[in-house]
Amino acid sequence: MGRYIGRRLVQTVPVLLIVTMVAFAVTMMLPGDPALAILGVERAKDEVAYQALREELGLDRPLPVQYVSWLGRLAQGDLGKSAINNQPVVDALRQRLPITIELGVLSMLFSVVIAVPFGIYAALRRDTIADLFASIAALAGVAMPSFWLGILLIYLFTLDWGLLPASGYVPFRDDPVDHLKHLAMPVFVLSVESIGGLQRQVRSALLDVIEQDYIRTARAKGLAANSVVWTHALRNALIPVVTIVGLRVARLLGGAAIVETVFAIPGIGRLAVESIFNRDFPVIQAIVLVTALAVLLSNLLTDLVYGFLDPRIRHA
Numbered sequence: 001m002g003r004y005i006g007r008r009l010v011q012t013v014p015v016l017l018i019v020t021m022v023a024f025a026v027t028m029m030l031p032g033d034p035a036l037a038i039l040g041v042e043r044a045k046d047e048v049a050y051q052a053l054r055e056e057l058g059l060d061r062p063l064p065v066q067y068v069s070w071l072g073r074l075a076q077g078d079l080g081k082s083a084i085n086n087q088p089v090v091d092a093l094r095q096r097l098p099i100t101i102e103l104g105v106l107s108m109l110f111s112v113v114i115a116v117p118f119g120i121y122a123a124l125r126r127d128t129i130a131d132l133f134a135s136i137a138a139l140a141g142v143a144m145p146s147f148w149l150g151i152l153l154i155y156l157f158t159l160d161w162g163l164l165p166a167s168g169y170v171p172f173r174d175d176p177v178d179h180l181k182h183l184a185m186p187v188f189v190l191s192v193e194s195i196g197g198l199q200r201q202v203r204s205a206l207l208d209v210i211e212q213d214y215i216r217t218a219r220a221k222g223l224a225a226n227s228v229v230w231t232h233a234l235r236n237a238l239i240p241v242v243t244i245v246g247l248r249v250a251r252l253l254g255g256a257a258i259v260e261t262v263f264a265i266p267g268i269g270r271l272a273v274e275s276i277f278n279r280d281f282p283v284i285q286a287i288v289l290v291t292a293l294a295v296l297l298s299n300l301l302t303d304l305v306y307g308f309l310d311p312r313i314r315h316a
Helices: 004-027 034-043 047-057 063-075 088-125 129-143 146-160 178-211 214-221 225-262 268-278 281-309
Strands: none
Touching: 004 063, 004 281, 034 047, 088 129, 088 178, 088 225, 088 268, 088 281, 129 178, 146 178, 146 225, 178 225, 214 225, 225 268, 225 281, 268 281
């Protein structure tokens, strides 16, 4: 298992290097000028001040030189400073990243807790009213836009019923109850699409496994139905589900940008939206890099769980 983990870690290094190239190139291809965004149209008319700021930001140098310089600072843990407020990017990420991680982890846990039992229930009651209802609910969850659902929940739970706060964020250490109240709607909105997709995948995977010969053999031996499902079928059915969970990490980070904007949560999703509008290239590059790292780590964890569920994979 140790060699398997080491091999997977080595394979992530060239991928990460390619990600840095793509992150830098895509950011530099964005329309707009950071110097112009900082100075404003009127102040940018001063050519001396405009050129001085471009030189300070390093925008006057060729792109390959800028990339090598950025990569060198990145290797030292220096992500640069925000072009808008001059705040170190590391400090901005340190403040906002834990909020997005908490939101994503809670959403994923909620999705798994809801989707897996409902998927199993639908598979065991195939072609019944319960199965039809579960399938319709899953399709509705996948098709429902998160921003629309967020606005709808604010209208119901805040304006009509007054049960939950509409927006904002309260740290857990300040008020645990108010903290959970502020996260309730964002977590639910971010989970809805994942619940629908995971539920459909669990149902499909379990139905495929139930039709296998070894399941028929277990039933022929007289094993109890619950034992056949939970001991023999479910473990193999969860292997493709693990893939979906791993891929959902990138979807959750993308959805966090919308959810955090709708509910005014100060996470990196909202920071990304603000930085794109402000042409804050150092912050955008750092967020893209952090997102790529999160996806790579989730894929690595997915492979490790694969190896745990099916030993044949790690010995292949």
